[in-house]
Amino acid sequence: MSSVATTQIKLTPERSRPSVRSRLQDALPKIVLAPSFAITIVFVYGFILWTIYLSFTNSKTFPSYVITGSRAYQRLWGWTFDTDPPSSWYTSITNMGIFGFLYIAICLALGLFLAILLDQKIRGEGVLRPIYLYPMALSFIVTGVAWKWFLDPGLGLEQTLHQWGWTSFHFDWIKNKDFVIYTVVIAGVWQASGFIMAMFLAGLRGIDGEIMKAAQIDGATTFQLYRRIVIPLLRPIFLSAFIVLAHLAIKSYDLVVALTSGGPGGSAWLPSNFMYEYTFKRNEMAVGSASAVIMLMTIVAIIVPYLYSELREKPR
Amino acid sequence: MSAVATPARPTASRQASGGMSTKTLNRIVIYGLLTLFALFYLMPLFVMLVTSFKTMDEIQNGNMLSLPKAPTFDPWLKAWGETCVGLTCAGIKGYFWNSIKMVVPAVLISTMLGALNGYVLTKWRFRGATLVFGLMLFACFIPFQSVLLPMATILGSLGRFGVSLQNSVGTSFGLGNSTVNLVFVHVVYGIGFTTLFFRNYYEAFPNELIKAAQVDGASFFQIFRRIMLPNSMPIFVVTVIYQFTNIWNDFLFASAYAGTGDSMPMTVALNNVVNTSTGVVEYNVNMAAAMIAALPTLIVYVVAGRYFVRGLMAGAVKG
Numbered sequence: 001m002s003s004v005a006t007t008q009i010k011l012t013p014e015r016s017r018p019s020v021r022s023r024l025q026d027a028l029p030k031i032v033l034a035p036s037f038a039i040t041i042v043f044v045y046g047f048i049l050w051t052i053y054l055s056f057t058n059s060k061t062f063p064s065y066v067i068t069g070s071r072a073y074q075r076l077w078g079w080t081f082d083t084d085p086p087s088s089w090y091t092s093i094t095n096m097g098i099f100g101f102l103y104i105a106i107c108l109a110l111g112l113f114l115a116i117l118l119d120q121k122i123r124g125e126g127v128l129r130p131i132y133l134y135p136m137a138l139s140f141i142v143t144g145v146a147w148k149w150f151l152d153p154g155l156g157l158e159q160t161l162h163q164w165g166w167t168s169f170h171f172d173w174i175k176n177k178d179f180v181i182y183t184v185v186i187a188g189v190w191q192a193s194g195f196i197m198a199m200f201l202a203g204l205r206g207i208d209g210e211i212m213k214a215a216q217i218d219g220a221t222t223f224q225l226y227r228r229i230v231i232p233l234l235r236p237i238f239l240s241a242f243i244v245l246a247h248l249a250i251k252s253y254d255l256v257v258a259l260t261s262g263g264p265g266g267s268a269w270l271p272s273n274f275m276y277e278y279t280f281k282r283n284e285m286a287v288g289s290a291s292a293v294i295m296l297m298t299i300v301a302i303i304v305p306y307l308y309s310e311l312r313e314k315p316r
Numbered sequence: 317m318s319a320v321a322t323p324a325r326p327t328a329s330r331q332a333s334g335g336m337s338t339k340t341l342n343r344i345v346i347y348g349l350l351t352l353f354a355l356f357y358l359m360p361l362f363v364m365l366v367t368s369f370k371t372m373d374e375i376q377n378g379n380m381l382s383l384p385k386a387p388t389f390d391p392w393l394k395a396w397g398e399t400c401v402g403l404t405c406a407g408i409k410g411y412f413w414n415s416i417k418m419v420v421p422a423v424l425i426s427t428m429l430g431a432l433n434g435y436v437l438t439k440w441r442f443r444g445a446t447l448v449f450g451l452m453l454f455a456c457f458i459p460f461q462s463v464l465l466p467m468a469t470i471l472g473s474l475g476r477f478g479v480s481l482q483n484s485v486g487t488s489f490g491l492g493n494s495t496v497n498l499v500f501v502h503v504v505y506g507i508g509f510t511t512l513f514f515r516n517y518y519e520a521f522p523n524e525l526i527k528a529a530q531v532d533g534a535s536f537f538q539i540f541r542r543i544m545l546p547n548s549m550p551i552f553v554v555t556v557i558y559q560f561t562n563i564w565n566d567f568l569f570a571s572a573y574a575g576t577g578d579s580m581p582m583t584v585a586l587n588n589v590v591n592t593s594t595g596v597v598e599y600n601v602n603m604a605a606a607m608i609a610a611l612p613t614l615i616v617y618v619v620a621g622r623y624f625v626r627g628l629m630a631g632a633v634k635g
Contacts (some may be wrong), residue, residue, distance in 0.1 A: 037451075141606075159380065262361075276568075
């Protein structure tokens with residue numbers, strides 16, 4: 001488009017006024033997009049570079065801009081499991097592994113299971129679906145407050161079951177440094193599994209009914225039908241759901257704060273909590289930045305291939 | 317449904333192929349499971365709600381799941397107007413308004429920018445448009461920890477600049493104001509998503525209409541205002557709801573850039589209320605405060621759940 005305008009200018013120099021205007025018209029879309037793009041470049045990519053830079057300095061309370069090498073990374077990885085309790089960073093990444101794996105696996109399994117149940121021509125689906133999904137509208141802080149109460153040994157589930165006569169029931173995970181991370185899994189699954197259910201349900205509704213009928217005529221049992229035909233057809237949904245959950249898991253921060261306040265001795269920390277604490281509270285800015293860079297790299301490894309394939313499929 | 321009364325004949329039903337009662341049994345199991353899960357999802361909200369209407373006495377001596385014997389609205393009033401957030405004891409009402417003041421401009425600005433960006437990226441394509449979009453889209457997925465500190469530094473400098481402006485010119489132009497800062501931050505890190513929503517929506521919008529309008533001499537903005545906007549209602553609703561929920565529920569930016577003082581948004585204030593360790597912990601007030609923090613997004617969900625889900629999906633599944 002812009003090439004058309006420039007040739008016009010060369011051919012008819014006497015009509016320079018309208019051509020300036022038409023050049024402006026041609027550039028207008030880019031001018032409109034420019035601020036957003038500039039903001040993204042500066043405040044996302046520029047800031048990421050800034051964080052990476054800081055992670056190679058020895059910044060403590062205030063940023064320092066003298067490169068001192070990879071000391072922060074060495075400190076992170078130089079800490080060890082052997083101490084008791086293990087160093088905060090190892091606690092954080094172990095928790096990330098436990099939380100990430102269980103959160104993603106349970107959400108996918110439960111989401112698929114509920115979606116299949118709901119897809120059996122259920123009366124009252126219109127009532128059930130919103131009930132499964134509403135936690136997604138709540139903030140992690142509210143979720144954390146609610147579950148903190150619910151899981152509190154003195155007030156919640158344990159106390160209730162004691163009152164009902166099951167006095168040997170014991171459930172104090174939220175106060176136990178070895179199990180507190182599993183309570184984060186419970187609350188996290190509660191919040192996100194309904195949404196994953198909705199994704200699978202949309203996928204199930206998109207499957208051609210003819211295929212199902214054909215398989216049934218061939219004598220496939222319901223179980224075979226789902227295992228061999230339906231679930232393989234849902235593969236793209238599995239991928240999308242995995243991406244959503246992985247990225248939610250790595251970003252999880254608020255839930256740990258609200259539910260456990262970090263757990264006894266920081267035993268519920270995820271890398272996001274580690275980063276916040278070290279950067280803003282323990283005055284170890286370089287170490288905090290290094291942990292942020294590691295989080296970012298993890299996300300990049302998951303998201304970039306996904307986005308690349310998504311955007312490439314529709315070239316135009 | 318009448319067959320419910322006779323499910324206890326497994327042998328007979330197995331013989332009669334596809335017998336009525338196997339099917340009924342299946343239905344019972346399915347409905348039973350679905351109800352059980354519904355209870356699982358409803359339980360925390362239910363407990364929160366009933367607790368917020370109980371007296372402290374009843375909480376300490378009663379059952380978590382029982383309905384309040386003498387429902388009282390006092391915890392709600394106390395949470396709204398009296399409870400202590402840190403050291404100030406004026407309730408959470410001020411923080412609620414902080415959140416409103418932050419959410420409304422942030423949602424409107426990011427949605428408008430997203431609409432314009434989506435319009436340009438689909439109807440005025442240029443070389444490199446996909447790359448530009450890809451870069452903006454990736455920004456949605458970054459862990460915000462990787463930009464948290466530089467942004468804090470910049471906001472700090474802007475704040476100091478605002479103070480010197482205040483001293484010399486008499487107004488800081490909003491620099492250094494926490495609410496303004498948060499609006500800015502949420503717009504910056506929200507345009508990736510809003511652009512994604514509008515781009516996917518406008519992609520399906522017929523190009524012929526745009527061409528025809530261009531032939532008729534309509535300008536860039538005329539086409540946007542007269543043709544695109546009137547046809548964008550559904551995606552506007554989706555985007556506004558998505559942004560509203562996200563920004564209202566944000567905790568990380570809020571605690572990093574407005575974590576103390578009178579300018580805290582609701583989520584930070586709620587966390588402070590719950591974690592205030594002085595005196596007797598008033599669980600009923602805490603639960604009422606949590607309910608107040610949850611209500612705006614819950615109401616939006618109840619009123620416009622369909623659009624809410626569409627927004628979530630659009631962020632996850634390609635449009």
